[in-house]
Amino acid sequence: MESRKICILGDFAVGKTSLVQRFVNNQFSDKYLTTLGVKVDTKQVALDDGRALKLAIWDVAGTDTPTQLFLRYTRGAAGYLLVADRTRPETLEACVRLRDAVAGTLRPLPYVFLGNKSDLVDRCRLQQGIAQARLPDALDWLETSALTGEHVELAFRRLAVGMLSKPPSQV
Amino acid sequence: MSDSRLGVAGAAGSAADRAALEQVRGLLLGEERARLMALQQRLEDPERRVAELAEALSDAVWLRAEDERFIAALQRPVDQCIQHSVERNPQGLADALFPVMGPAIRRAISEALKGIVQSINQAVEHSISVKGLRWRIEAWRSGTSFAEVVLKNTLLYRVDAAYLIHNDTGLLIEHALAETQTTLKDEDAMSAMLTAIQDFIQDSFTGANEGLESVEIGGRSLWVLRGPKATLACVITGMPPRSLREQLADSLRDLHLSYRKQFEVFDGDKSPFAGVEPLLQDCLTLAYRESSEDKAGVNWLPWLLVGLVLVAGLGWLGWTQYLWNQRLDAARSRLEQAPGLVVVNWRPSGGRRVLLLADPLAESPAAVIADSEVAAWLDLQTRPYLSADAPILLQRLRQQLAPPATLRLDLNGTLLQVAGQAPEAWIQDLRALRLLPAGVDRIDLSALTTEGTDLLAQAQAAIDPPSGVELTLDAAVLSLAGVAPWDWINALAEPVAGLPGLVGCDNQRLVVAELRQAEAVVEALNGMLFAFGEGNQLLPDADSRLDQAAVQISELLALQQRVPFGLEIDVIGFSDQTGTERWRAWLRERRAEQVIRQLGERGVPTAILHPLPDPGFEPSDDLAAVAEQAQLRVRLQPVPLPPCWVRESNGKP
Numbered sequence: 001m002e003s004r005k006i007c008i009l010g011d012f013a014v015g016k017t018s019l020v021q022r023f024v025n026n027q028f029s030d031k032y033l034t035t036l037g038v039k040v041d042t043k044q045v046a047l048d049d050g051r052a053l054k055l056a057i058w059d060v061a062g063t064d065t066p067t068q069l070f071l072r073y074t075r076g077a078a079g080y081l082l083v084a085d086r087t088r089p090e091t092l093e094a095c096v097r098l099r100d101a102v103a104g105t106l107r108p109l110p111y112v113f114l115g116n117k118s119d120l121v122d123r124c125r126l127q128q129g130i131a132q133a134r135l136p137d138a139l140d141w142l143e144t145s146a147l148t149g150e151h152v153e154l155a156f157r158r159l160a161v162g163m164l165s166k167p168p169s170q171v
Numbered sequence: 172m173s174d175s176r177l178g179v180a181g182a183a184g185s186a187a188d189r190a191a192l193e194q195v196r197g198l199l200l201g202e203e204r205a206r207l208m209a210l211q212q213r214l215e216d217p218e219r220r221v222a223e224l225a226e227a228l229s230d231a232v233w234l235r236a237e238d239e240r241f242i243a244a245l246q247r248p249v250d251q252c253i254q255h256s257v258e259r260n261p262q263g264l265a266d267a268l269f270p271v272m273g274p275a276i277r278r279a280i281s282e283a284l285k286g287i288v289q290s291i292n293q294a295v296e297h298s299i300s301v302k303g304l305r306w307r308i309e310a311w312r313s314g315t316s317f318a319e320v321v322l323k324n325t326l327l328y329r330v331d332a333a334y335l336i337h338n339d340t341g342l343l344i345e346h347a348l349a350e351t352q353t354t355l356k357d358e359d360a361m362s363a364m365l366t367a368i369q370d371f372i373q374d375s376f377t378g379a380n381e382g383l384e385s386v387e388i389g390g391r392s393l394w395v396l397r398g399p400k401a402t403l404a405c406v407i408t409g410m411p412p413r414s415l416r417e418q419l420a421d422s423l424r425d426l427h428l429s430y431r432k433q434f435e436v437f438d439g440d441k442s443p444f445a446g447v448e449p450l451l452q453d454c455l456t457l458a459y460r461e462s463s464e465d466k467a468g469v470n471w472l473p474w475l476l477v478g479l480v481l482v483a484g485l486g487w488l489g490w491t492q493y494l495w496n497q498r499l500d501a502a503r504s505r506l507e508q509a510p511g512l513v514v515v516n517w518r519p520s521g522g523r524r525v526l527l528l529a530d531p532l533a534e535s536p537a538a539v540i541a542d543s544e545v546a547a548w549l550d551l552q553t554r555p556y557l558s559a560d561a562p563i564l565l566q567r568l569r570q571q572l573a574p575p576a577t578l579r580l581d582l583n584g585t586l587l588q589v590a591g592q593a594p595e596a597w598i599q600d601l602r603a604l605r606l607l608p609a610g611v612d613r614i615d616l617s618a619l620t621t622e623g624t625d626l627l628a629q630a631q632a633a634i635d636p637p638s639g640v641e642l643t644l645d646a647a648v649l650s651l652a653g654v655a656p657w658d659w660i661n662a663l664a665e666p667v668a669g670l671p672g673l674v675g676c677d678n679q680r681l682v683v684a685e686l687r688q689a690e691a692v693v694e695a696l697n698g699m700l701f702a703f704g705e706g707n708q709l710l711p712d713a714d715s716r717l718d719q720a721a722v723q724i725s726e727l728l729a730l731q732q733r734v735p736f737g738l739e740i741d742v743i744g745f746s747d748q749t750g751t752e753r754w755r756a757w758l759r760e761r762r763a764e765q766v767i768r769q770l771g772e773r774g775v776p777t778a779i780l781h782p783l784p785d786p787g788f789e790p791s792d793d794l795a796a797v798a799e800q801a802q803l804r805v806r807l808q809p810v811p812l813p814p815c816w817v818r819e820s821n822g823k824p
Contacts, residue, residue, distance in 0.1 A: 040363035054359060056342055
C-alpha cells in the first residue's frame with residue numbers, strides 16, 4: 001500500500017490538532033493544548049476508485065512565520081492542509097505566508113484550504129470568497145468544524161485524491 | 172540534344188577531369204591518401220572492426236570496472252543473460268553454483284539448527300533452576316512469554332527489528348522483525364516521529380551534521396544510522412558491541428548503493444523496494460551471552476563452609492558479647508542499688524569509664540560489683556559526697572553519736588527514733604546537741620530510758636532468785652552471786668534472755684547448793700578408817716563406822732540424782748611391814764575387798780567402790796602406827812555450771 005506524508009499547517013490555535021484528532025480518532029476535546037514541534041499520526045484512506053492510501057499526517061506546531069524548522073518538517077510532504085480560523089480573519093494571511101514559504105523553499109505542493117471553526121456561526125468573519133481570492137491555487141476551499149466533524153473527512157480525502165492525481169514530481 | 176551532347180562531352184570531360192583530379196590528389200596528398208584508403212577499408216570491413224574491438228574490449232572493461240554508470244549499464248544485460256541462461260539450462264547454472272552454494276547452505280542450516288538447539292537447551296535448563304523460577308515470575312509479572320524472558324536474559328544482544336526510513340518524507344520504506352517480535356502499533360508514525368526528532372535535533376544543534384544516534388527504551392536500545400537518503404533504525408535488546416554499528420552501517424551503505432535512484436524519487440510508493448526486506452533481515456543478528464560461569468557451576472561447598480564458620484563465629488561473638496553485656500548490666504544495677512553510691516555517668520560513648528558519687532561510708536564500688544573481672548575492666552572513678560540513704564545515714568549517726576549497745580536507732584524519713592536504755596550522761600549529751608546530724612530534722616526520744624533504773628527490778632521479778640543469791644547490774648550485764656539450787660541455775664537462761672535492755676548475764680559466781688552439800692558429806696567421809704586385826708578380819712568397832720559410811724554414801728547418791736556430778740570411792744587396804752611383800756600385797760587386797768563387801772551388804776552399790784591394794788604410796792606416819800587398817804578415799808567430780816545467756820557487743824542476741 002502506498003503512503004504519503006502530508007502536513008497540516010496554519011497559525012496558532014486554528015484547530016489543526018483538533019482536525020487531525022477528529023480525522024484519525026473521531027474525537028474532539030475543547031481543551032486547548034498547544035503542539036510543541038510536531039506530532040505525527042497515521043490514517044488509512046480508502047479512495048473512491050478502490051485504492052487505499054496511508055497518510056502520515058504531520059501536525060506541525062502552529063506558526064504565522066515559517067521558520068527553518070518549520071520548513072524542515074514540511075520537507076518531503078506530498079501535500080498539505082492549510083488551516084485558518086474563520087473567527088480570526090488574520091489567520092488567512094498566515095496561511096498565505098506559509099504557502100509562499102513552502103512553495104518557494106521546496107516546490108509548489110497540492111494543498112487544500114480549510115476555514116475551520118465553522119460551528120461558531122455567529123463569530124465567523126472569514127468568507128470563503130476572500131480565501132479563494134488569496135489562495136487561488138488551492139485544490140479546494142472547505143469550511144470545516146473539528147467540533148462537528150463537518151468536511152473533515154472530505155478535506156483529507158480531497159487532498160489524497162489531489163496528490164495522487166498530481167504527483168509532486170509533475171507539479 | 173544539347174543536353175545529351177553536353178552529357179557525352181561532359182562524360183568524356185569528367186573522365187578526364189577525374190584522372191586529372193586523381194593526379195592532383197596524388198600530387199597533394201601523396202602517402203596520406205594511401206593511409207586514408209587503408210583506414211576506409213578498415214572501417215568498412217566489419218570483421219576487422221570486431222577483431223580490433225575484441226582486442227581493446229578487455230582493457231576497456233578493466234578501465235571502467237569501478238564506474239557506476241558502466242556497472243548499471245551492464246547490470247540489465249547481465250541479468251538478462253543469466254535469466255535467459257537459467258531458463259534455457261538451469262542445470263548448468265546449478266552445477267556452476269553448487270560448489271559455492273552447497274557449503275553456504277549447509278552452514279546456514281547448521282547455524283540455524285545450532286541456534287534452535289541452544290535456545291531449547293537454555294529454555295529447558297533455566298526452566299528448572301532458581302534462575303528459571305525467577306524468570307518465570309518476571310514473565311508472569313510483565314505479561315510476556317517465558318521464552319522471551321529467557322532470551323532477554325541470556326542474549327548478549329539481539330537486533331529485534333530494523334526499519335528503513337526515507338529521510339525526506341519520514342515514511343517507512345520497509346521493515347523486518349525478528350520472529351519473536353510483535354509488530355509495533357504504528358511503524359509509520361514511529362518512522363515519521365523519529366524523522367521529526369532528527370530534524371529537530373539537527374535544527375537545534377546548528378552545524379552538527381550528526382543526528383540522534385541512539386535512544387534507550389527500557390531494556391532496549393534504538394540505534395539510528397542516518398544515510399544520505401535513508402535512515403536505518405534498529406531496535407536492539409541487550410548490550411550490542413560497537414562493531415555491530417559498523418556492520419549495520421555497511422548494510423545501509425549497500426542499500427544506498429542499490430537503491431540510490433529509488434530513494435531520490437520515493438514519494439510513498441514502496442513497490443520499487445521489493446528487494447529491501449531480505450537485506451533488512453540480514454540486519455537481524457543475535458549473540459548469546461557467554462554462560463561459561465553458569466555451565467562450569469560454582470563449587471558452593473567451600474563457600475558454604477566459610478559461610479557457616481562466619482555465621483558460627485559471629486554467633487559466638489554475639490553470644491559472648493551478650494553475656495558480657497549481661498554482666499555489665501548486673502554490675503550497673505548493683506551499683507545503682509547500693510546505698511551511698513550514685514552512678515553519674517555510665518560508660519559514655521560505650522567506653523569503660525564509669526563516674527560515681529561515693530559516700531565515704533559506702534562500700535567500695537568494686538566490692539559492690541562483686542564480679543572482679545567486670546570491676547577490673549571498668550574504669551571506676553569516684554567523687555566523694557554525703558549520702559542521705561538510710562543505711563549510710565544510720566552508720567554515720569552511730570559514728571557521730573556513739574550510742575550504747577542497748578540503744579536502737581531507726582530512721583523514719585528525716586526523723587531519728589532512739590529507743591532503749593542509755594546512760595544518763597549520754598542522754599544528756601544527746602539532748603544538748605545544737606546541730607543535728609546531716610540528714611536528720613528531728614529526734615524522737617520518747618522510747619529512750621535511763622539505763623539501770625528498772626532493769627534490775629525487772630530481772631529480780633523475772634528470775635525470782637532464792638534467798639542468798641545476789642543480783643547486780645553493770646553496764647546492762649546482770650551478775651549473779653550466791654548459793655542456788657541446780658535446777659534454778661539450769662533454768663536461768665530463758666527468763667534472762669527475755670529481759671529488754673539486758674545485754675548479758677554472768678552466773679560464774681553462783682554456787683550450786685547440792686554440790687556444796689555433797690562436798691560436806693565427802694569431807695566427812697573422806698579418810699574414814701576401818702581397823703583390822705590380824706589378817707583380814709575387821710575389828711568389832713568397825714561396824715558402826717561402816718554403818719555411818721553407808722549412810723553418807725547413800726546421801727551422796729541421793730544428791731547425785733539431782734546434780735549429775737561424778738562420784739568414785741577408792742578403798743585402800745594397808746598392811747604393816749611384816750611378811751614378804753607378796754604377802755603384804757595379798758593382805759591389802761583382801762582388806763579392801765572386805766570393806767567393799769561390808770559396804771555392799773549395807774546397800775552401797777559396789778560399782779562405785781574400787782579396791783586400791785597398792786596405792787603407790789606408804790601410809791602416813793600416823794597411819795603407820797595402826798597399819799592394820801583400811802581407808803576410804805572419795806573422789807568427787809563437781810559438775811560445771813550451765814552456760815548463761817550473754818548478749819553480743821553489738822546489742823544483738
